[in-house]
Amino acid sequence: MSEHEISVVVNGARRSVRVPSRLSLADLLRDKLGLTGTHLGCEHGACGACSVLVNGEVVRACLMFAVQVDGDEVTTIEGIGSEDGVLTPVQAAFRDCHGLQCGFCTPGFVVTVTALLERNPAPDDGEIRTALSGNLCRCTGYQGIIEAVRSLRSGVEHAD
């Protein structure tokens, strides 16, 4: 198995790691870098639990190889949240709107919603549903998740 030295900025810090060519980005993040907030729900690119940002774009970490992010910037849920535990507005809205139950899909949703709102700060209901349709949740029936995004759109304040 050939290995490659890659250099990638993860959550703002440059990391140089030696990886097998077949190592997935998700496994790089979880197993080699200890960033276990990125969850694996299907490893087929269908559930969105492993969503991360690569150069600001939402990608499925299970569908990319680690070698593909050589020279790139990767942001995981750990990089979106703050180290001191203060919730971002998206995270606070999920909590306030009961937008998570088991929490397994939540990191992927938070990543997706964060990117959505950066691109489109005032999505209408249809845009919200379309933007989130690639993230699966089995607990909430999406009710609280959609409500969380709507509350952000309408500018509701969320205390931490």
Add this chain to the structure above:
Amino acid sequence: MLHACFVRSPLARARIASVDVEKACAVAGVRGVLTGADINGEVVDLWYSQVGPDVPRTPLPPLAEGEVRFAGDPVALVVADDRYVAEDAAELVAVDYEPLDAVVDLHAALDSDSLVHEGWAGNVCAELATPTDHLAEAFANAAHVVETEIHQQAYVACPLETRGLVVEWSPADGSLSVWASSQSPHDFRQFASRLLGVAEHKIRVICQDTGGGFGQKINAHREDIVLLLAARHFPAPLKYIEDRRENLMASSSRRESGRVRMALNAEGVVQAATIDHLSNAGAYPIPYPLISSAAVGAIFPGPLKYQLGAFSTKCVFTNTPGLTAYRGPWEFETLAREVSLDAAARQIGVDPAELRRRNMLSRHDLPHTNALGMTLTDMTPLETLELALEAVEYEVFRQEQDEARAQGRYLGIGISSYVEPTTTNMPHHGSEGATIRVEPSGTVNVYLAGGSAGNSLETTAIQLTADALDVDVGVVNTVQGDTALTPFGSGTAGSRSGSMVAGAIRETAAILRNRIAEVAADALGVRAEVIEVAGGSAFVEANPINALTLAEVAHHAYFGKDAAGGLEASARYHTQAPNLWANASHICTVEVDIETGLVRILRYVVAEDCGPMINPNVVEGQIAGGVVQGIGGALLEHFEWDVDGNPLATTFVDYLLPSTTDVPIIEYLHMEGSPGPGPGGFKGVGEGGAIGAPAAVANAVADALSPFGVELRELPLSPATLLRHLADGGAG
């Protein structure tokens, strides 16, 4: 950390001629490969607490030996330094399979020459039937006899986090640590203790942040069993996380079929009804499935008043994954009854809402002993129906439906009402313990068995404890899911946790409040009887100026002159009622595109009665999750096999879970006026959404397509299925 990967059968049924592990063992980084011959003989005792040791023990080899019995059947376990290497090596395990005819179809299994398990004639795993003679007269004299047949496809729990565990055997002291994705940490430990013959106190099971369960993670599965056995072969942390393909093809499935007969009088009042029910046990059901099957028959009368009933049920072995519990394991009774009621309404020309009004129990009819001998109490079936009908503006919708039809658009409305036995008093589920400790600083910890898998038991426990001690929720923390730290409890299952946890906390807090009063009385030099415990402090009612904060009471309790007592209590709650009955009425409206067969849900209303709500967010969250699973079951999800038993939906690209674009906004109406006989009057709410939804959606679709004379008898109602029915049914 070592990593495990299963070698699984690619065939639904085959004889295993040989298993050659040599090449796999030679791969660098492989620590070993275990087969059934290596570990199956190590099983000491294998039975499930839910059903006890005395039910018939269906075959359950940890790894397949001699024969594989479904596509996905685990044959060997490869252990390696990392998961990639383990998967590489798994492909090098050479299993020589001699294919055999697979038993796949539920009905054909009963007459098949092939047996899934030798010695189980007719592939019958379990069966039960009640007498029918007493119904003959009612059917003979009926103005209308309605017969329906309903097939519910295989659909599965699909927790977003798959199954998995880490086991670590410590040879020096003979102890085992397990980090499990389980709804029942203490039961997992009991099970492991029996399985391995290792004393219970030498096993520690830790379950934290389980990523969804929905019944699939109540009991240890064969993969868990294999890992538990493998632990002693590899005394290092050993991890198995199944992938999605394995979870879909090998974890569990539920597939049912039923034939319903209803006798109605000229006024449309049901006089008698029967259901003949078939349930797929698969190859390896966990546990023995007769209880949930019998529940289908016993609860089939649901919210209806009729007094003459009967049922038969058979659980059938097939070469498919084994049956395990899935959210509302007896849900088929609601699907069968509610679909049959709508079929009856169409057959005799009565509106389906009106037909239900003529047949449903109101709170004033309770207690009521149903046709199968179950006594229903403390519910509001007819009341929730009326509430939901009002909310959905039923009459207005009927007008809109007429107008739409005139324009060539097909709207439909579907009703589904159910009654649900929550918090059943089965021996293993009947009691729950709690420990509450006021720490020396005055903060509070409540220790509970746990097993939360996304059902908000942490929030619930903190809230209930804060209420019971009358302290701020901010000072309460909870510790759950670790058998070494928490009192025994049987985990989250059967919509029991809310009521049982409330009971355990109530009993424990009562003791603790007395203790707080004692300590405060001692400190204040008064009798304990005059002490009030409220608002986070203890004081003499006549002289509240001398109030002691909980922190001051705790200081006295731990460091004062009577420090022996501390400030901690443990107690258990034992439920007295056989069940806490909950109920709901769901109403769904849809539009069906007759060109594409696509169903769009317009509105979804749930009027429910789970008693007083501990936390409305949690209640509605549970309902929403269940309803959407039911919508998936009605429209999208289909774990299908071909005739040879090959699974056809092994990714989320083929097995379609509802997404944000498939679900409506769910509207909730709560009736809290019929509290149950348990603590606080709370009743269970974890499963009901998934029980009510499939029938509501199916009835709405059938109603939309009623102009075409279409009777829908099989789920899911996919576009392909609907277009086929429309083609077969003609153009009305």
